[in-house]
Amino acid sequence: MMMVWYVLAAIVLLGAGTMSWYYIYDRWIQRDHAIRRNFPIYGRFRYIMENMGEYFRQYWFTADWEERPFNRLTRAWVYRSAKGVSNYVAFGSEVDAQQPGHIYFLHSAFPINDDEAEIYTGRWIGKDIVGKPYKPKSFFNISGMSYGALSSAAVTALSEGAAMAGVWMDTGEGGLSPYHLKGGCDICFQIGTAKYGVRDKDGNLDEERLRKIAALDQVKMFCIKLSQGAKPGRGGILPGSKVTPEIAGIRGIEAGKASISPSRHRDITDIPTLVAMINRVRKIVDKPVGIKMAVGSFEFIDEFFDYLSQHRLEAPDFIQLDGAEGGTGAAPAPLADYVGQSIVQALPLVAQKLRTYDLRSRIRLVASGKLLTPDKVAWALCMGADYVVSARGFMFSLGCIQAMKCNTGHCPTGVTSNDPRFMRGLDPALKAVRVANYAKAVQHDVEAIAHACGCKSVRELKGQHVRVNGGDLML
Structure with missing residues (x-):
């Protein structure tokens, strides 16, 4: 019994000593925090509550439709x-249904019965242009x-789930890893401004490395990234704490050092050099080659398409059009919040420009930027x-809870952290099934919308089938 009292006394003394130290430190030593200097110990609770608030706000204080960037209704549908x-x-x-930006579809008086529906068939990409064109199985x-x-576990689950659902997977600009290949899915290899995975020691395009990747049957397409919606005008950012020796080897960079891509490709300075790069890559890979971009000035689109109309082949x-509402692991707030056009403005106008310049049958259009539920996907298809x-x-399908910790390496679900402590909670085999389920659910529900509109296939969806309150869509 005496031992228990000794232990309790030790705990009390230790606690009192700790609190005394905090009081002295806050009151007389530290000068960074005025609150703690004026209210020692007690002031620390402000910062504790402020830190915890981001976790509890979504459950206790924010309505289901108010949370950003994705509200709970949207996330719950994906989950x-x-x-x-x-x-x-x-x-x-x-x-x-009365709020500005609400999407609604105009159903037909004579909708399509399930037994009348047509099986979806994709549109060829690069047909009659390259030796190995690609016809995707899925529109999503x-x-x-x-x-x-x-994380490696997240990429593995996505690869395996993509194979189950018959969808393609984009590598992102970080190069092709073994985890992308693990599931056997179709892959689009992205060439970012730093040319990770296909760069030489000076950061220039290494044609031999590119040729080796193109030789892999799983790799169906190549995408030259000009910009992305979350940080238009700025290259990708990967903090040094996340650049492990393995990741450094895949990318062709130095381990432990922040991986910051240039704002643009150094060898692409205008439209002719952009087109030259597209054709240089296409000649090497003999597979479809496209570009990813966020739209800034529409004057550029006119100049670009006018040039392409004269150089059609x-x-x-x-x-791939990426809207300003697109996501990323790390981006400067001013660029994420205030630069670039929304997919809402960009997609309809670019689709129209392709028709104006008679390029619609030549160039396939891929849309991205907060398009993750059936209504948004169907809207994008209607827009062209x-x-x-x-x-x-797909991150939500893996278990992402929108903790907003992507750039810290402390993602609590292990989706964006390679720390074994967090990654152990993500079982790739289980999550792969969920990835496939989510993809199939979107496919199924978009098809349901199309059938309600009297379309036998989602390929028949057009602008005439959709309306938006107020004329503008706020995703």
């Missing part, structure tokens, strides 16, 4: 779909997410997209 749980609703919709696919930005085989890709939707 249920990934788990294979019914997404049927009772007692009516929770969505405010996985957007670019690099190994390094995502040299045009990119596809263009041939394919839609999502990154954060």
Whole structure:
């Protein structure tokens, strides 16, 4: 019994000593925090509550439709779909149908019965242009997410899930890792401004490394990244703490050092050099080559398409438009918040420009930027997209809880952390099934929208089938 009292006394003395030290430190030594200097010990609770607030706010204080960047209604739909749980609703919709930006589809008086529907067939990419054109099986696919930005377990689960669902997976600009290949899915290899994975020691394109990657049957397409919506005008950012020796080897960079891509390709300075790079890569790989870009000035689009209309065979085989609402692991706030055009403005106008310059049949259009639920995907198809890709939707299917810790290496679900402590919670085999379930749920529900509109296939969706409150879509 006396031992217990000794232990309790020791705990009390230790606690008192610790609190005394904190009081002295806060009051007389540290000068960084005025609150703690004026209110020793007590002031620390402000910072504790401030830190914990971001975790509890979404559960206790924020309405289901208010949270950003994705509200709880959206995330819950993805979570249920990934788990294979019914997404049927009772007692009516929770969505405010009167709010500006609300999407609604114009159903037909004579909708399509299931037995009348046609099986979806994709559109060829690069047909009659390259020796190995690509015809995707799905209109909804996985957007670019690099190994390094995502954990090895997350990339493995995405690869295996993509193979199960018959969707393609974009490598992101971080190069091709063994984890991308592990599941056997179709792959789009992205060439970022730093040319990770296909660079020489000086950061220039290494044609031999590119040729080796192109020889892999799994790699179906190549995408030259000009910019992305979350940070237009700025290259990719991977903190040094996340650049492990393995990641450094894949990218061709120095381990432990922050991986910051140039703002643009040094060998692309104008439209002719851009087109020259597209054709240089296409000549080496003999597979479809496209570009990824966020739209800034529409004057550039006119100049670009006018040039391509005169050099039709040299045009990119596809263009991925990324909206300013797109996501990323790390970006400067001013660029993420205030630079670039939304996919809402960019997609309809670029699709129209392709028709104006008679390039619509030559160039496939891929849309991205917060398009992760059936309504947004169907809207993009109506606006002229041939394919839609999502990154954060598939992250949610892996178990992402929107903790906003992607750039810290402390993602609590292990999706964006290679720390074994966090990554052990992500079982690739289980999550792969959820990735496939989510992809199939989007495919199924977009098809349901198309059938309600009287279309036998999602390929028949057009602008006439959709309306938006107020004329503008706010994703």
